[in-house]
Amino acid sequence: MKLFVCAVLSFALYSTVAISSPAPDDSVTVVQVPHMNRASSHLQYVHALLELSLESTQQEFGEFEIRYHSTETLPERQLKGLEVGEQFSVTVSHAKERWNNAAIRVPFPLVRGLASYRLFFTTPNILPALNKVSSLKDFYQFSFGQGVGWSTSRFLQDKHFRIVYGSRYEGLFVMLTANRFDLLMRSPYELTGEHVNLSQQYPSLTYSTRTAMLTYLPMYFYVSDKQPELAARIEKGLKTAFKAGQLDALYEKYFHSSLALIHSPELRVFWINNTNITTQQYLADKPYLLPSLIKQLEPHFVSHPQH
Structure with a gap:
């Protein structure tokens, strides 16, 4: 049975989503997530994906508890929190070299490019x-x-x-x-x-x-290297949800108007190379990308490989 608990703790100011456990112990994976203030709904989608990935792997990896902090943390401070490994467990970012070197990048493009x-x-x-x-x-x-x-x-x-x-x-x-x-x-x-x-x-x-x-600008979960099992769990959960079609329903719910915008016949796009990305990274992400995007990206990666 799944139980959702929301609480405000005066010492940390975060909300909690707990699974079948009134309090965390050694058998519960605690996942701490920073807060970003954005006037769009994509972070709600990302949080829903995180929960879905953990739920779908619960039988193999065990119970979990997600703690969402309620005070905003800027991206660079989020990265520092991941490096320390005590303040944050996982956050989300577009691909950046420094982040790839400081935390574990979960190789799944969350918004499909x-x-x-x-x-x-x-x-x-x-x-x-x-x-x-x-x-x-x-x-x-x-x-x-x-x-x-x-x-x-x-x-x-x-x-x-x-x-x-x-x-x-x-x-x-x-x-x-x-x-x-x-x-x-x-x-x-x-x-x-x-x-x-x-x-x-x-x-x-x-x-x-x-x-x-x-350009090619993927968004990923980044996990503290203090929690490698969590990174493996999220990756497995995301790819399982994608294969089962569970991700599609969430995607349509949050990005319907965005898809209409990019598929408009009047939209003209002009290529600019993203030097944060390699061809190898694009090819690894390709099975999960929007088909219409692949058609536009493919000539740039096949004809002019990026290293």
Whole structure:
């Protein structure tokens, strides 16, 4: 029998999802998850996947308890928490070399490569120029807002684009609408969710449905190397859920509008190489990616292997 328990603990401020156990002991795997403040629903999907992966492997690996922290932790601090192995067990990130070296990357692309489509929030005065982009070179007329530690910063830097950094997620929207930079790069699911949730607060916030960059940008679970068995358990659970079709139902629930956006016939995409990724990594992920994305990615990895 499954029991869900939510509690706020004054010393740690986290909520708990427990399975058949009133209190953790040596036979219960405790999974501590950091909190990120985002105005889109993809993290709900990620949390649902985590729970599904643990539930489907319970017979083999035993009971588990997920503790979701309720105070926000920035990505770089999440990584430090994974390295120590006491504060956090698992978190989620796009692929980054430093993360691959500091934690265990679970080799399953959580959103099936959907974040590879890079769309942009902008302001009404910039939108006409963005809609007229006809090559990657045309993007050099714009400045890009980026968060500190974002994986997308690396390939923008590699191509020598102008980048303006913001230290906080919410502050980037303030900076964009104050014309501190021109474009704020987002995944399709971030774009749709954030526009619904933030457009009233930022009435000048707009975006293009016609222009996007395309790269390969997978999102993974990263697990503390203090818990290798947990990493193996999550991987097995995810791949089992994918083969059983359980992941498809969750995916459609959370990403229906995002899929409509990327499949729009008016959307034009312009390739930019992600130097965080190797061809070997792409090929390992390929069985789990969106078929429509594979068609667009394949020429770049087959004709020009990335090392």
